[in-house]
Amino acid sequence: MNEPRPPDDRVPMQYVVAGVRDALAHDDRVAALDIQVRIVGSDLFLTGTVSSDRRRAEAEDVVRGEVPDLTIHNQLDVLPVDAPRGREEIS
Amino acid sequence: MIRVAAVADVHMAADARGTLRHAFDRLPELADVLLLAGDLTRVGTEDELRVLLEELQGVTVPQFAVLGNHDFESDRVESLVKLLDGAEVRVLEGDAAVIDIGGETLGVAGTKGFGGGFAGACGSDFGEPEMKAFVRHTRALADDLHLALESLHADVRVALTHFAPVKDTLGGERLEIYPFLGSYLLGEAIDAAGADLVVHGHAHHGTEKGVTPGGIPVRNVALPVIKTAYAVYCLNT
Numbered sequence: 001m002n003e004p005r006p007p008d009d010r011v012p013m014q015y016v017v018a019g020v021r022d023a024l025a026h027d028d029r030v031a032a033l034d035i036q037v038r039i040v041g042s043d044l045f046l047t048g049t050v051s052s053d054r055r056r057a058e059a060e061d062v063v064r065g066e067v068p069d070l071t072i073h074n075q076l077d078v079l080p081v082d083a084p085r086g087r088e089e090i091s
Numbered sequence: 092m093i094r095v096a097a098v099a100d101v102h103m104a105a106d107a108r109g110t111l112r113h114a115f116d117r118l119p120e121l122a123d124v125l126l127l128a129g130d131l132t133r134v135g136t137e138d139e140l141r142v143l144l145e146e147l148q149g150v151t152v153p154q155f156a157v158l159g160n161h162d163f164e165s166d167r168v169e170s171l172v173k174l175l176d177g178a179e180v181r182v183l184e185g186d187a188a189v190i191d192i193g194g195e196t197l198g199v200a201g202t203k204g205f206g207g208g209f210a211g212a213c214g215s216d217f218g219e220p221e222m223k224a225f226v227r228h229t230r231a232l233a234d235d236l237h238l239a240l241e242s243l244h245a246d247v248r249v250a251l252t253h254f255a256p257v258k259d260t261l262g263g264e265r266l267e268i269y270p271f272l273g274s275y276l277l278g279e280a281i282d283a284a285g286a287d288l289v290v291h292g293h294a295h296h297g298t299e300k301g302v303t304p305g306g307i308p309v310r311n312v313a314l315p316v317i318k319t320a321y322a323v324y325c326l327n328t
Contacts, residue, residue, distance in 0.1 A: 031102075031133045031161065034295040034315075049295070049315040054106040080318055083114040083121065087094065087323035090288055090308050 013039050016067065020044070023066045029058040035076065037063075044070040049079045093197050093247050093328065096121065096152075098321040099128030099292020100313040102161060103143035114320030116149035122323050123192045124152050127180070128292040128312055129159025129203060129253025136165050137174060144178045153190050154180040157201040159253040159293060185235030189245045195328045198245030200284075202236045204254035204277045204291070205229040208270035233276040240284035246328035250281045250289045250307075259301025260311035261294050278303045287326055 020037045024030050032055075035048040044067060050056045060074045096118055101111065118125060125147075132139035147154065162171060172182045181188055183201025190197050207214045207229045216226040240250060255261055255273030264272060272294050281289055282305030289303065292313040299316050301309040312322050 028134050031164070051102055051104075051107045051314075052110065055104075058106075079314055081110045081114055081314075081320045083117045084317075084319040084321065084323055087121070087325055089325045089327075091327070 020063055020066050023062050024059060027058075027062045030055060030062055032059065035059060039070065042070055043073060045073045045075060047075045049077050051079055051081075053078055093124070093192050093195055093326045094122040095124055095126060095197075095249060095288070095290075095324045095326060096321040097126040097128060097251075097290045097310065097312040097324065098314055098317065099159070099253065099290075099311075100130040100295060100315065101127075101143060102130055102133045102314075103146065104133040104139045105142055108142050108145070111143075111146040111320050112149065115146055118149070118321065119151050122152060122321075124190065124197060124199075125150055125154045125321065126199065126249070126251050126290055126312075127154065127156035128251055128290050129157050130161040130292060131156065131159065132162050132171070134164040135162045135167055135171065137167060137170055140171050140174050144174065144180075147178065147180070155188065155199045155201065155251060156180050156182050157184065157203050157251050157253050158182065159203060183239075183251060185232065185239055187239040187243050189243060195247070196245040198243035198248045199251055200236060200239035200243055200248070200286075201251035202232045202239075202277075204232055204236070204252040204256070205274060206254060206271045207274035207276060209258045209273070209275045212269065213275060214270060229274045229276050233274070233280040236277065237280035237284045240281065240286055247288075247326045248286045249326075250286045252277055252289070252291045253293050255291050255294055255297070255309075255311065256281055256289055257301050257303055257309050260291070260297045260299065260309055262298035263296040264294050272297075278305075278309075281305075281307060288324060290324075
């Protein structure tokens with residue numbers, strides 16, 4: 001089995017990150033503009049929040065389709081959606 | 092006292108069906124009105140909006156909304172507004188409404204707003220037609236918001252936008268994207284017309300609390316910021 005490796009090292013990493021972020025924005029399953037993408041060597045880290053477990057998994061699928069050779073660390077959090085416990089008096 | 096519940100950036104779609112229902116069912120106990128500050132959907136389709144409207148079925152208090160940039164993605168804005176109107180969610184875009192809440196009046200003026208940046212680091216109405224169109228769009232929406240706020244005669248006045256009117260509430264966002272998150276033109280319009288509270292969304296990595304240069308409280312109610320289904324603000328008349 002081949003070890004994960006960085007994408008073509010002739011492509012500067014910031015362009016790879018931009019491509020991944022663009023895919024996350026334009027894939028209708030995710031359509032997120034605010035997911036943070038960081039690549040360190042052959043590891044890709046996803047951080048931020050999404051609204052469901054399914055969307056969290058779909059974000060990972062989208063990224064895997066873009067950079068299949070990287071190891072993806074899906075650190076996305078699913079947002080809590082409880083009613084507020086308090087309120088603020090505006091003065 | 093008027094209790095205002097507000098949330099933005101729910102980005103509803105089928106996979107999130109049911110996630111907000113429980114919290115929304117409790118809303119009428121906790122607030123007198125609900126403000127939705129844009130990005131109601133993921134990519135602006137009717138199906139996504141219908142999911143949100145199902146979640147809102149237990150919300151028996153008056154509801155107002157502005158749309159967000161995600162709601163424009165599929166070019167279905169007219170249809171989305173019709174769906175919202177049909178569900179008695181009043182969509183505001185450069186206009187305003189007043190409601191009576193137990194003998195006190197609440198006025199809400201709204202616009203989606205747009206970007207451009209903040210004083211000292213903003214786009215100018217200069218150069219290429221595309222750049223002019225960008226800045227002029229924001230200015231036109233800010234002017235409409237100004238007129239809408241000025242038209243309000245109510246005990247409490249709230250300005251509702253999607254894009255940010257100040258940079259105070261952009262705290263954790265990257266400086267490079269501030270011009271895509273809001274515009275000082277919105278804040279300037281609100282300060283000129285006056286309001287008791289400004290509610291916006293769009294800046295998921297921002298912070299909740301800020302103030303306009305003129306001293307009006309601003310709250311960023313993007314769901315990832317408030318980390319609850321909605322925030323509640325109490326305004327004394």
